[in-house]
Amino acid sequence: SQWQKISLNNQGFEAKVGVRLYQPKSMLVLKTEKGLSLYDPERFKLVVKSNLSTEKKRQFVINQGNIFYLKPEKKALERYSVKDKAATAVIEPVYEVDTDKFRLSDNGLMLVYIEDKQIRYISNEAVCGEGAIFYDGERLEVKETDNRPMADFWGDRQLIFFGKAKETSWGLYAAECGEDKEMGVKQLKLETEPSSFGWLTDQTIFYSDSSGSYFYNIKGESGLKYEALGSKAKVQISADNKYILAKVNGRQIIVDYPAVEASRVEKHYLLPFSGQIAISGDEVLVNQAKPCQPDGDCGEIIRISLKGNGVWEEKDRVELIDIQVEQVLGEVRI
Numbered sequence: 001s002q003w004q005k006i007s008l009n010n011q012g013f014e015a016k017v018g019v020r021l022y023q024p025k026s027m028l029v030l031k032t033e034k035g036l037s038l039y040d041p042e043r044f045k046l047v048v049k050s051n052l053s054t055e056k057k058r059q060f061v062i063n064q065g066n067i068f069y070l071k072p073e074k075k076a077l078e079r080y081s082v083k084d085k086a087a088t089a090v091i092e093p094v095y096e097v098d099t100d101k102f103r104l105s106d107n108g109l110m111l112v113y114i115e116d117k118q119i120r121y122i123s124n125e126a127v128c129g130e131g132a133i134f135y136d137g138e139r140l141e142v143k144e145t146d147n148r149p150m151a152d153f154w155g156d157r158q159l160i161f162f163g164k165a166k167e168t169s170w171g172l173y174a175a176e177c178g179e180d181k182e183m184g185v186k187q188l189k190l191e192t193e194p195s196s197f198g199w200l201t202d203q204t205i206f207y208s209d210s211s212g213s214y215f216y217n218i219k220g221e222s223g224l225k226y227e228a229l230g231s232k233a234k235v236q237i238s239a240d241n242k243y244i245l246a247k248v249n250g251r252q253i254i255v256d257y258p259a260v261e262a263s264r265v266e267k268h269y270l271l272p273f274s275g276q277i278a279i280s281g282d283e284v285l286v287n288q289a290k291p292c293q294p295d296g297d298c299g300e301i302i303r304i305s306l307k308g309n310g311v312w313e314e315k316d317r318v319e320l321i322d323i324q325v326e327q328v329l330g331e332v333r334i
Contacts, residue, residue: 026334027082028285028301028318029062031327036060036067038082038332041301041318048085054326058099059148061108062330063239068108070099079108082332091124105153106239110177112151112159117141119149119163121183127156128177135173135185138165145196152237154199162194172197172207174218189221198237200257206244208233215260228253228266238279239330243306245279252277254284254306269312273302280331282306283315289325296322 006013027038027047031054038048052058052069061068067080068090076092090108102113110123112133119142122130132139140163143150151161157177164170172188190207197207203219213229216222228248229235235246244255252271259267271277276287283305290299303316 023334027332029060029067029329029332030323030325031060031329032324033326036069037323039318039320039323041303041316041331044319044321046323057147059102059104060329061104062332063106063108065332065334066108067332068104070094070097070102072099077104077108077111083334091122094122097122101147101149103149103151103153105156105159107156109156110153110159112142112149112161114142114144114149119151119161121159123156123177128181128183131183133161133163133173133175133183133185135165135187138167140165140173140185143170150194150197152198152205154202154241158199158202160188160197160199160205162197172205188216188218190216195232196235198235198241200237200241200244204261206235206237206257208235215257224260224264226255226260226266228268229255236279240281243279245277250274254279256306256308256310259308267310269306269310271304271312273304276327278328278330283331284312285328285331287325287328289320292322292324298322298324301325301328 024040028041030037030039035054036050036052037046040047065082071078075094076089077094078087079090080087097113102111104111109127110121112119112121118139119133142161142163151159153159159175161173163173172190173185174188175183175185177183192209194207194209197205200206203217205216207214210231212231213226213233214223229246230248233246235244237244246253254269256267273286278285283303286302288300288302292298298320300320301318305313305315
């Protein structure tokens with residue numbers, strides 16, 4: 001890896017040479033046309049290349065050093081540990097669920113999917129079993145977005161989704177699996193049709209509709225409007241529920257929710273970058289991939305550090321060598 005200076009004396013020179021385990025500090029999780037890949041951002045090296053096809057927009061969920069995905073041939077939801085380099089089944093058996101048409105809970109112990117327009121769930125035996133979701137004795141339909149249920153999890157037991165019973169109008173519902181493994185459901189007092197929504201704390205959700213974007217406290221039944229996001233915002237919420245990402249007027253805006261909650265004023269970052277984005281902790285990964293050149297240059301991933309109070313800095317540029325990247329899904333620290 002580098003030249004070492006040595007000194008020769010009357011006794012000569014002795015060096016011990018051996019082999020140690022190669023273990024990167026972190027790996028970028030990249031989606032390519034041929035499958036999922038793990039990439040060392042320091043050595044610009046492809047470390048792991050999976051045989052999991054990305055056809056049909058297969059969904060991968062990253063959380064706490066693990067990558068979750070459906071394995072239909074095994075009828076299971078599997079968890080791949082990057083540190084242990086091993087895959088284990090988390091929920092099985094899993095039937096009638098497409099590889100891309102589901103929502104997964106934070107720790108991968110429950111998923112929801114659509115069957116005949118109705119919302120259903122299946123979970124690890126220790127959590128809540130499986131079944132349809134009912135309200136006042138009726139099964140609930142659920143709206144779709146990107147061919148997946150309009151739903152979001154808090155932990156492994158709380159769920160919010162946009163649904164309706166036969167004789168009611170569409171609305172937001174909150175469901176929670178209790179210690180008795182029964183799914184309790186209540187309708188939120190919000191007459192809205194959101195373009196996007198998600199959990200921020202166990203009692204606070206974000207939603208955006210035709211009138212604006214709001215933080216809404218379920219217990220207090222009160223909302224705080226966020227002007228910078230505008231109306232009908234399509235957002236992503238980071239895995240740690242800290243940041244809200246949206247594209248507004250061609251610019252990337254990242255809202256720092258804890259700072260907003262603490263100050264009750266708008267706190268966000270404006271990034272002048274185009275390209276697909278993923279949030280990893282307090283860093284943003286900006287995909288700047290391009291068709292691979294004869295010398296192996298396939299673009300780069302820009303790493304942005306969020307410093308607080310709207311201040312950000314470019315921390316690093318990770319070269320993509322001999323790998324054609326469609327999406328950066330996140331980063332796993334080992």
